[in-house]
Amino acid sequence: MHELISSKIIFSKTYDWSHLDGDENRKAERKTLLISLMREKKSLQRLDHPFIVSYLGFVQLEQRKSKYSLYLEYCDGGDLETRHVSRIQPDERTVSDDEEEEELLAEAGIQDSSDTNKPDEEPPSSTNAADRRALNEHAVWTLMYQLFAALAYLHYGISISKEGACRVEHHWDTMLHRDIKPHNIVLKFGLNGQRIAKLCDLGHVRNWKAAGPMTVPTYRGTREYWPPEIKGACLTLEERHHQWSTKGDVWCLAKSLIEVEKDFSLGAGMKEVFDGCSAELPEKRWSSLSALERIHQYRHFLYEPFTSFEQLLGGKPLGYEYQAFVQIAPILDTFAPYTQVTKTQRKKLLDRLLLLLKDGPGAMHTFQTHSRSLHLAVLLNEEDLLRRLLSSDGQQNPDEPWQNSKWTALHLAVQQKKLEFVELLLRAGADVNVEDVHKMKPLFYAIQEGYSDIEWRLLSPTKERLSQPSVSLSTSKQNVRRILQMVRVMEAYRPRQMWIKHRIRGTRFPWRTKRSMAAALCLA
Structure with a gap:
């Protein structure tokens, strides 16, 4: 009409x-x-x-x-x-699916x-x-x-x-x-x-x-x-x-x-x-x-x-699909905080990137053999590529941050709940103390998402790591909730409880907060 x-x-x-x-x-x-x-x-x-x-x-x-x-x-x-x-019209009219539906x-x-x-x-x-x-x-x-x-x-x-x-x-x-x-x-x-x-x-x-x-x-x-x-x-x-x-x-x-x-x-x-x-x-x-x-x-x-x-x-070489991949990948680096909206948008972007690698002739092979990005290796679940980049031949800095978000590969591995990637990065010397643009460290994302295995892996290697600022018990009110969550994770590991108790007693918290934290450790 x-x-x-x-x-x-x-x-x-x-x-x-x-x-x-x-x-x-x-x-x-x-x-x-x-x-x-x-x-x-x-x-x-x-x-x-x-x-x-x-x-x-x-x-x-x-x-x-x-x-x-x-x-x-x-x-x-x-x-x-x-x-x-x-x-060419047939002698006998054949009704198509669409015509029948109409x-x-x-x-x-x-x-x-x-x-x-x-x-x-x-x-x-x-x-x-x-x-x-x-x-x-x-x-x-x-x-x-x-x-x-x-x-x-x-x-x-x-x-x-x-x-x-x-x-x-x-x-x-x-x-x-x-x-x-x-x-x-x-x-x-x-x-x-x-x-x-x-x-x-x-x-x-x-x-x-x-x-x-x-x-x-x-x-x-x-x-x-x-x-x-x-x-x-x-x-x-x-x-x-x-x-x-x-x-x-x-x-x-x-x-x-x-x-x-x-x-x-x-x-x-x-x-x-x-x-x-x-x-x-x-x-x-x-x-x-x-x-x-x-x-x-x-x-x-x-x-x-x-x-x-x-x-x-x-x-440029490698075809339109791979060049489109190169154009779209930087969108993953965002100033936005890591929320449910960010997760959804990231998933859609990763689906689109994987589709381009799948549809482009040789695009996936090109990425797996020539990419130098630790971040994309983590997000696209390419463990072999990550191992190669972290090896002596790859010579990639595991603490190199993205430009906008300041996320390192370790931040992304924690956010994506990839324990094996976290362990690879830690063995390569990744720093657990690096902060992103929102002053968040990898441990905080593990706590926020409730990834207890990753939380303990970030805390467990040595007592010296626990003494670093990434887990120091700050007296700021904003960190009290995070500290309580960390303590909750630690309660299953009794060999370290006395040392944590000492850290709690040596920090200037209000007595009610100290008592709650000690109770969480079964040390009251």
């Missing part, structure tokens, strides 16, 4: 299930449809990319919550299926205007559309760049502004589109008449690390565009969900672009991109960044000099 508001045409995608109201037997169906709508709304709200359809608003049209409209950017060039894909929705009185030009009008057949035409080589290369750039944004949080500047998003959840096909690629014409391709229909988008099993309503897609790894007849819906990865989206996009009608014969470069992105095995298939890297080599075919990805990630 097209609407004219403030002299601008926008696109309205309307959901109407008023016919389900009052039907007790279809409450679950109504709930499922509402969840699907809200998922698409949530996905669209957070995305801002020149090659993804823009979200403009959301309206509840009825008080009974039975009719809603999503307002989206209007694209005047139609969709790729209608304008540039030629299909018929079921129509029977239920639910209209999804994303698949129609007008509420009661069927989309034009691609074989009969008068304005369908083949694309030249320049146009196809440009489409490839734009759409793979959109996938790089969804998959890795590498954004490109409307002005063309490329950057990495600091906080990002990897998103899988899961329903890329020519019908879900729309076209818009810019001010200079250039064609701009945009991904749309994000109703099936799902976070890569989303928890929980899949259900029929949350997994639809189009069977014809399922990647090879999920086409197995014996796979359950949940198994298909877990096997759908970033490489699945790449396969779907490659298939869609291959189907575009062209007025030229494929050259070696374009054929190489299509073959790499449509490989049968996901581990052999290119990522969206690999495709962009190869497309840039043919930038003379592009209608506009798209150079932003090359400026950010190119001009």
